[in-house]
Amino acid sequence: xxxxxxxxxxxxxxxxxxxxxxxxxxxxxxxxxxxxxxxxxxxxxxxxxxxxxxxxxxxxxxxxxxxxxxxxxxxxxxxxxxx
Numbered sequence: 001x002x003x004x005x006x007x008x009x010x011x012x013x014x015x016x017x018x019x020x021x022x023x024x025x026x027x028x029x030x031x032x033x034x035x036x037x038x039x040x041x042x043x044x045x046x047x048x049x050x051x052x053x054x055x056x057x058x059x060x061x062x063x064x065x066x067x068x069x070x071x072x073x074x075x076x077x078x079x080x081x082x083x
Contacts, residue, residue, distance in 0.1 A: 007029060017025055
C-alpha cells in the first residue's frame with residue numbers, strides 16, 4: 001500500500017508539465033525522492049564511518065600517544081609496487 005503526498009509547483013511550471021503529458025510525473029517525482037534518499041543515506045554512512053575512524057584514532061592516541069608514523073611513505077611504497 002502506498003501513501004499519498006501532495007506537491008505544490010508554480011503555475012508556470014505546471015503549464016510546462018502539461019506540454020509533456022506523456023510523462024508520468026508521479027514516477028519522475030518518486031524517482032527524484034529515491035535518488036535524494038540514496039544521497040542522504042550515503043552521507044549518513046560516510047559520517048558514521050568518519051566517527052568510527054575518529055574513535056579508533058582517539059583510542060590509539062590514548063593507548064600509545066602520538067607517533068612519528070607517516071602514512072604518505074606507506075602510500076608511496078604501495079604505489080611503487082603497482083608499477
